[in-house]
Amino acid sequence: MDFLKAEIERKKRQLQEKNIFPPNKKYFKRGDLMKKNQEDYHNRNNPTLDSSDDKEKCEEKVEVLNSEPENFKKEEIQLLRKDVIRRLRDRGEPVRLFGETDYESYQRLKRLETLEPDVNKGQGFQNDFKAALDKVDQEYLNELIKTTDGAVQSNDVSVKDDGTTLEDIEKMKKELGEIDRDRDQEIVLRFLKYILKLWGEELNSRPEEQKRTEKGKMSSATHTQTVVYLKPLFRKLKQRKVEEDILESMVDIVKNMMDRDYIKANDAYLEMAIGNAPWPIGVTMVGIHARTGREKISSRYVAHVLNDETQRKYIQALKRLMTQCQHFFSTAPSRSVNYESIK
Template sequence: MDALKAEIAVKRKALAVPASEGARPAKYMRRGDLERLKEEQEKQEREEKEARLREEREREEREREERRREKAAAKAGSACRSSKSPHPEGGPSTGSPAPDSALSFNISNEETVRRLRAKGQPIRLFAESDKDRRLRLRALELIEEKDHERHGGQNDFKKALEDVENVERQMKDRQVQDESIRDKGKKKDSEVSLVSEILDLELVKTDPDKLYPIIYYAMKRALKEWEQWMDERPENVKRTTQGKLAAATQRQSAEYLKPLFKLLRARNLPPDVLARIAEIVHYMQKRQYQRANDSYLRLSIGNAPWPIGVTMVGIHERSAREKISADQVAHVLNDEVSRKYIQSLKR
């Protein structure tokens, strides 16, 4: 009706223009009249376009409403058929889609909008009803749950726990094998025990190269004794949470100590680090763990009576200051690799 009224108004204005001009020739027109006609034509085209869009929207809404009615009728028919069908338990039929639809319909509109915004999704699509929006949210949540189950995040400690379980399976398989491997292992342990005598701290000043094999075999022996003690625990202790955490700690420490063993084999440790590690091994062999812990603290955070970084009184370093501050370096702050093997050495 609006389009028809607009068309009648345009025709009426077109008939009224020659009468107002009087005897003026039709081939001459003023610029204002041309602009007015152009504006009227654009307005008419715009109104026609809006009318067409309005009609299309109304037609789509009618079609959507018809489809909804058909779906509702189909659901009602299926519900009637399912209610008429016999059930062995005598109770009402509960299909699998019913709980999901009930859950989706119980969510309020505010909660639906909040969840969609949290997922970065549009809160409403074009011509989407509240029911369709809740169903879309439910589908997104199901997809995210499946993706999370498929791609679970893992950290280092979880990986260590998995490694412990793998090691337990390998240990069971290894126990079934020949006993010759155990004999060789006992021979190696006896050799290690012969080499790992009590370390002499005088070697730090006299012959530092002799310290590398002694420290290497002493730490290897301590690590192996730790591993054997973990394996000899009762099975009920291993299955507990604390038992699994202890096994994961041992496995992680053995992994972190590999760079230190590599440096010991290459005899490439800094002199101050070598001296502190030698003290730790010496006091550990003599079972003086308090002194070993003091040596660990001097190795890790240093022995400076001032905050870290405040090591000079002037802007230039003096030779005497270099000698004084040589024992005050916080090696645990150097890099990640040294931090890991120093902390594993404490364990």
């Protein structure tokens, strides 16, 4: 009890020393006590400055921080706003940060280009179809530069003739799939090149006015792109290094194309491209029985179009040649794919 009484007396003396009691009153407000404590704290830590001086000093500091040097001059924006937006989007950066002005956005782009100048070079997918269109336009431009009188007719696609004729195709049809895989690869190579040659000759036989139209340029660009896509496949066929499962499917496709049965050729193509399994990517653990799934990972069950980008491209180009083959060697509608659109 003595300790409690002593503590009460000490608190009373502190309140009397602070002089916070109003006149003729025995109570005080808590806000007055807190204000008095703040003043005491301020006097202990800054005995030479009063509150007004502190306020003025803080305001001066804020003005200095917010002001710019006298010799500072904003750099003029060298790019249009739409170009700044495009470059930022190419780098995967936000077009505008919160509270950011056009000038600050431009400065941020400059910093990014300085720190990471080659961030997008050689990366990502390229628009190869646009590159093919640009190549066609460039060939037209070069042709106009070389021939001012228009005497020489320009061919917008390159055509390579290995001497294969329709009679040779009829003979090779009997040998396909009957001798060995080296001979099969040779026949497939010659047949695909023959269809590619017919396609190029048809494009080059168009009138010059038709070649220069948008549709004509698109057709030429598609042919140019197909030639590029087929180069890896042709290289493998020449070297006799095509994978066994893919060669088996391609032999079925070419054989049906030679027989002008484009429905079966299309079925064989789909079987090679995406497979006929419910899990074409090669999922093996779809249930409690994993063995059955593993045994079905082969050419007939795996989607080859999903393997890599190069394979996807020449498989896509092969489909274009199938369409052109049906165009050149038409057959009954019951054996054709999309007969009305091809016709």
